[in-house]
Amino acid sequence: MKMKAAVMTEIGKPLAITEVELAPPQANEVLVKIKATGVCHSDYNALFDETTPIPTILGHEGAGIVVEVGPNVKTVKPGDKVALSWVPFCGTCEFCQTGKVNLCESAFGPMFAGTLLDGTTRLSKDGKQVYHNSLLSTFAEYTVVPEMSCVKLPDDMPFAQASLIGCGVATGYGAAVRAAEVRPGSTVAVFGIGGVGVNAIQGARIAGASKIIACDLKDQNLEIAKKFGATHTVNVGEVNAAEALKELTGGFGVHYAIDCTGNTHAASSAWQGTRKGGTTVVIGAFNPKKELALPAGGFHRVGKILKGSFYGDVHPFRDFPIIAQLYLEGKFQLDELVLSRIQLDEINQAFDSFHDHSCANVGRTVIEFGGK
Ligand SMILES: [Zn+2]
Ligand SMILES: [Zn+2]
DSSP, X not given: OEEEEEEBOSTXXXXXXXXXXXXXXXXXXXXXXXXXEEEOHHHHHHHTOTTSOSSBOOOOOEEEEEEEEOTXXXXXXXXXXXXXXXXXXXXXXXXXXXXXXXXXXXXXXXXXXXXXXTSOOSEXXXXXXXXXXXXXXXXXXXXXXXXXXXXXXXXXXXXXXXXXXXXXXXXXXXXXXXXXXXXXXXXXXXXXXXXXXXXXXXXXXXXXXXXXXXXXXXXXXXXXXHHTXXXXXXXXXXXXXXXXXXXXXXXXXXXXXXXXXXXXXXXXXXXXXXXXEEEEEXXXXXXXXXXXXXXXXXXXXXXOEEEEOSGGGOOHHHHHHHHHHHHHTTOSOOGGGEEEEXXXXXXXXXXXXGGOTTSOOOSEEEEEOOOO
16 A cells, blocks of 8 residues: 655655555554654654664654454454554563563564564565564554554543553653552652653552652753652752652662663662662663663662663553553543644654753654544
């Protein structure tokens, strides 16, 4: 079928709004009509990344309606409302079989190659192959995705809000609920108030934390954090973060610290502000050239857990419907994350807005597609 899409044809250049060809879904694949897609900072980064295969269709935050399913598809059917997950999984490797689908062995090869799981593409233009992005490519009217990337949601879930679940929302929620396993009545610090951090705050709030301490360099972000459930704030540019956390928790430090910054210094502060027996979760990607420095004295005596977490340890089929249900019950804030709604033709303007580094980078511009 022919469809309209925003195609990345050159590194750093505006996307071309053009017609491309989409082949039908193969076994274990699903054809989805995209209804809404978030424009994420990661898409903007991919546009400037020398390793992005070209031409490609970016976009990894999407929601839509199932149009057609390939052979063997069991979990969705035409007409289902779905949200997409940008971390594909095979369902059969050792990690998938033990429930850690976020660590799937088979996912990253095709993800970096720009293909679907079988190593081929369904996208083309003028007979030449066009690459997929995160096996989703949502900056298009339609997409073909693996069944395992496609999660059924309740019929009354609105598309714009649903489109955001699969990226920063799930990662932040999962960081608190799945990776840290925040307990009711506990104290939680969240470092880095952005698209992941505000949702880690929401996860901690839903898990019943009694004190949620937002830590960031910008007062503007700390104010936003309060709207999502932070009970206290610490400007880490003005005070020693670990000391401030101890002061707010009777001298012990927090039960759980979640670092969403990708900054090794912040992660070290988060660790030092975590109490004995507590857990520090690192969710941000560090610069691989850096080393994480922690005080060695007494390491064995404090019994703390330092845990890396990819995609918030979420299982999309378990957690996306939970987040959607929490939203529908008024317990999870997603409306506040939809900052503006545009059409596909306006995508390059949305990318231009990422040039403004003073923006809080918490919510999203969402592209909506009309029609039935
Ligand atoms: Zn994203
Ligand atoms: Zn797997």
